[in-house]
Amino acid sequence: MPNALLNLTIRDKVKGGSMLPLSLFSLYHFTHGGQQILSSQSITINKNYILLLIVVFGGFLVFGFSENIKGPALPRMQADLSLDEMQIGLLLAFNSLGYLLACSFTGWLVRRAGMKFTTSLAFGSMALSGMFIYYAANYAALSTAYFLMYVGNGILEIALAILAARIFTKNTGTMMNLSHFFYGLSSTFAPIIAAALMGVNVFGPALGWRGMYMLMLTLTILPMLPGLFARYSGDEMKQEERISLKDYARDPVAWLIVAVLSFGVISELAVGGWLVNFLEKAYGWSSDASAGMLSAFFFCFMLARLLLGPVTDKIGYTMSLIILSACSGLCSIAAIIVGEPGAFLFALAGVGIAPIYPTVMALLAKRYRSAADTAITFTVTLMGIASVIGNFLIGAITEWTKHLFAYGELEEAGLIKGLQAGYLFIGICALLCSITSLLLYRMLRKRNEVL
Template sequence: MSRFSFKKLSSNYALLLMIVFGGFLVFGFSENVKGPALPRMQSDLGLDELQIGLLLAFNSLGYLLACSFTGWLDRKLGLKLTTILSFGSMALSGLFIYWASTYTTLSAAYFFMYIGNGLLEIALALLAARIFTRNTGTMMNLAHFFYGLSSMVAPLIAASLMGVNLFGGELGWRGMYALMLALSLLPMLPALAAKLPNEETSGEERIPLRHFMKDTSAWLIVLVLSFGVISELAVGGWLVNFLEKAYGWSTEASSGMLSAFFVCFTAARLVLGPVTDRIGYTRSLILFSAFSGLCSIGAVIAGEGGAFLFALAGVGIAPIYPTVMALLADRYAGNSGTAISFTVTMMGIASVLGNFAIGAITDGIKRLFADGAESGGGLIAGLQAGYIFIGFCALLCSITACFLYRSLSRQKQLI
């Protein structure tokens, strides 16, 4: 009987790993095909940089909305149904984007996709926290390695698919989104077959939200994650745009640099996970985010010859999210569901503001320094300012992590 139970447990654990790893693969595709697609959307629909920033910021509200109620869905429906719902909504959003023909309908479709993104991110974070109870830093980074793996190839695949001729016409960004998001149906299959651990079966006890609202360290963790995620996700949305318009690179070359960023990003998550367990989560956050910020800002200052630094910044920013998730899982063991939902929801608010700020800075500086004698001079200055802000967010992540280190040290809770 025990042998049968062991086989059953091993089989179910394998299915759980397929959900987590497959889910992060899909999440990476959904987040990072937008790099090559945004310039095409901008051209087709006649959008300026501020509208792009508003598109990303407004639709981040969908992500924020999903983060706020995913924990409630987990408690009411269970993690299994919540996870299945997240995969299904992602696939459906691809069809909505395919049918989008105006800025308004595209915004609505993106809003729905971000709801799916929020559902999926929280569901995967809860599942990972409940099954990775040993070597948490290493396993969290390994899980997020699959996000980096798909992110690494997503820009190249997206650029290639948009040029494919199908049924007498070009697939374009609409068809590309529909195909890529349809991949969400694949990890739904093991989710249907597996037994997912709910909060009750994992032995967790809910604690009041006000506990986190009064915890200084909890708010510092929110700030660390917020600055890190703004810097990480902004690369997927703005790097291709920057390289094409500031340096005149082709879509293929720009997408190649974005893929190089994710090569470094992916390798870092595969290699640096054990480092975070060894030197500690908070020290890791300080060092890695500072490195990323300096690389991003240095790349802009150095000009086209320093473009490789854009890719190298991926090494530092990659461990931030999984390391924070590991910190939450260990520090709030037994209450990870509430801690993760609170932290990621607050991070979503910052993400909305961050996306808006990048677009506003880029457009504002473009208008301020617009020079009729030099075509595109104002746009280049705006793009440079926007990308420096991306690097500055990584530096703020490091600075905030220093305050977190001090706070946890005082409480004798360093992990």
């Protein structure tokens, strides 16, 4: 494109000259291949694509908030409603069940009711759950409201993944990583914002955890609104043109992809639950120092999703999975072997593990273009089950190793050994992600289908 054209006014052909920012044109041209320049006086741009971008990016942003504001809120919920630890554990377990349940039927819902209805239902149920949480007077009411929120989260995750697979037809790896960058961005700042909002006074009393939840979940209306005015391609596909779940499950590649994603997500999610605990108990770090290292991990995590997307497009999705997950696993294992001086490697592991989930989504979008809803639903649902098992195994390995080495005066040494064993398993999961990615690469190469 000649440089002179960069200074042209961008006008929408359909709307007859409505102004659009140049930055939106640049993003559109990079992500969607752009459109033909019809004359020297105008550049056309698809406004519908911009609306769908807002739905995807905004959806992942509010999704990250809804999942990660619970940290500062749970202790206050526990105090206000006089809940014990078992009730909190059951609350979170019950919600995970709602999330997995939603993941299992969202693909069917998209096929039956369409993407517009499905995304609106997800955003609407999350906003409604915020109201229910605000008025929850007891444990049963709170559990019901939380269950509704996690059902909305599950619907939203699958719907956004399917929508992204439909619209990111070019530079898919880059755009998938960029989409999940917004999730990482909101996840990083959600606990800080939630803690600050709970202390804000509005017309007298502080918002507290109830007001904070209602306010934050009401934000889901923002990406819902442009979605109501957008057109969604793919809904018109006939049922006979889609691949059935039964036929999809017969493909061994599908199961290898599940294994790749499961090992990667176990390694990714486990860091948030175990890193601070490890640093405090194994190295004697303060809570602030340990939290700082976790923040460094998430910073590396966010930066990787923002910058490494073009790399995955350049060298291929399966090759990216092999290299990046191996780097993450080696960093985690090396951090344990080196000891406290190598603690920075815990944060550096975030660079390798961050692109795994969005890159697998890009792989599914490219390989199963006409069956993305089936492929994503199948993969994410089984991944969710595997991640629950994986987190249980980390705890079990830690406890078993602790008791194995803890005897007499060596009880503290046993605890350290247990924590090291548990974290080694996190690193091993990343290596297993790399190994299964290599098996996937070899299988796809035999079929001449490497992506």
